[in-house]
Amino acid sequence: MPSNQTLSALRAFVAERDWDQFHSPDNLAKSISIEAGELLECFQWSPNFDQEQVEAELADVVTYCIHLANKIGVDLDEIVMKKLESTKAKYPVDLAKGRMTKYTKLAEAPE
Numbered sequence: 001m002p003s004n005q006t007l008s009a010l011r012a013f014v015a016e017r018d019w020d021q022f023h024s025p026d027n028l029a030k031s032i033s034i035e036a037g038e039l040l041e042c043f044q045w046s047p048n049f050d051q052e053q054v055e056a057e058l059a060d061v062v063t064y065c066i067h068l069a070n071k072i073g074v075d076l077d078e079i080v081m082k083k084l085e086s087t088k089a090k091y092p093v094d095l096a097k098g099r100m101t102k103y104t105k106l107a108e109a110p111e
Helices: 004-017 023-040 049-071 076-090
Strands: none
Touching: 004 049, 023 049, 049 076
């Protein structure tokens, strides 16, 4: 996940501005959603997109995710790997490969 250098830089950026006081878990979750909306806006009317703009918006989403993980005291690598394991169980390869079917419908015959 993020390198120690990136984590340190983000923490220093926030500390220098005394912004941690605004970084409550609910504010950070709201900010993730807002920034994700701005990322989606890059694709709103066309599948063609501005690479720089997408990168900037994606960086905003990831930054707020990192801040939230830091605020609630979780390790991003750990929670992503844990979620991956549960998702693997929901989407076994033999049922899910090449299909975009929701896990609750995977046992049904392919359409």
